[in-house]
Amino acid sequence: MITLTEENYIKAIYHLGKQGVETVNTNAIAEALQTKASSVTDMLKKLAEKGYADYIKYQGVNLTVQGKKIAIGIIRKHRLWEVFLVEKLNFKWDEVHQVAEDLEHIKSEKLIDQLDAYLKHPTHDPHGDPIPDRDGNFKQIEKILLSQAILGNKYKCVGVKDTSSAFLNYLDANAIALGTEIVLLHKEPFDQSIKIEINNREITVSQNVAKNLFLKTV
């Protein structure tokens, strides 16, 4: 049986591993889980012993196939619950994370499969992140940051990088939602701010915003 704490470590390792390809290091995990490096070391030994991770002293850690499967299962649950909270219970997209963080640990195959069916097998969560299917398969959309977009092109919002309330509320206030169409009008060399057309309205967003909004070409 896998404990809640083990699940949280596995999930953290998975997410940290995704960014770069190299092995994940102790301090990064400690930072992510708001714990101490020494606690992480203890857990890494345990995860390795249980076959969820490959761990070499002083070198870092990687999930095994089995560990990855567990991580993806948790992510599937997390994202399905997020969809449920937003679509059925009227949560706003900045309110779902904390609750989903708890719901993701409920262990019932039937529960999650029925929930998946009830939500009509959604492929993405409210932040635009892909939802793995029963077998753990999911495809990342080809997406770029607004800051990397090309002048004059037409795009569609497909996700956010920063999921803080501050950012999500900013987007709400400016009527930028997943699926919204955007045309890139001007890039200001001075401060990297960007002028876009959205819902037939022209607005200028800061570099900070541009670096946290994912788009796909339309």
Next chain:
Amino acid sequence: MITLTEENYIKAIYHLGKQGVETVNTNAIAEALQTKASSVTDMLKKLAEKGYADYIKYQGVNLTVQGKKIAIGIIRKHRLWEVFLVEKLNFKWDEVHQVAEDLEHIKSEKLIDQLDAYLKHPTHDPHGDPIPDRDGNFKQIEKILLSQAILGNKYKCVGVKDTSSAFLNYLDANAIALGTEIVLLHKEPFDQSIKIEINNREITVSQNVAKNLFLKTV
């Protein structure tokens, strides 16, 4: 902050306390939670210290007002989730208990209030047990066991005492559900079996069944 284990003890004490009025004793709690009496003693001290229970050495335990409030909150969550599982996710009424046992510990006021609204403020769970409202109020229906019913009277099924799969499946197989109307036709003195009319069909049920089916007069 209250731990998951503390919540489970509080719930157990609440349920055991409901049956009789006296204080709840250590062995009963140990039996209910499948643990040892010595573990229970430790926890009772802790619950008393935290103000959730009044505990006197060797004499037994009672919940304080605060403890009762917590118990009712957990029961509210448990029963709302049971309704959700049956009505939205197509669980059968004998499959919901284990999952609800986990879901009841998710801590989010908003989650449970929104769920309540989404389910249209149900007053009873799939087994006929009442669901407390936000303020912890609920009314027990005036109900009797089929074994105590009076010949010739008309009744409606409102709940079950035994919630085992075996019993619930028996009821399903005989098309006895919550809300079904029943007329008491005959009580056999020899073995206490009872002949009833249900859905224009006459069936005979054993004493065992009669002692686990709750009815209300119609």
Next chain:
DNA sequence: ATTTAAATTTAGATTAGTCTAAATTTTTAT
């Protein structure tokens, strides 16, 4: 009213997860 039985509590140990502080290894900088 004692004795016996049952229930309950205490004492001391165990496990999972965490921490601090000290020791070790790796990396970086000169």
Next chain:
DNA sequence: ATAAAAATTTAGACTAATCTAAATTTAAAT
């Protein structure tokens, strides 16, 4: 190439929840 800095691990201690076995209290029985 060696010293200093950063990262990581070990050692030892702590808390929550549990257990076994022994001691104590209460209840039951003669």
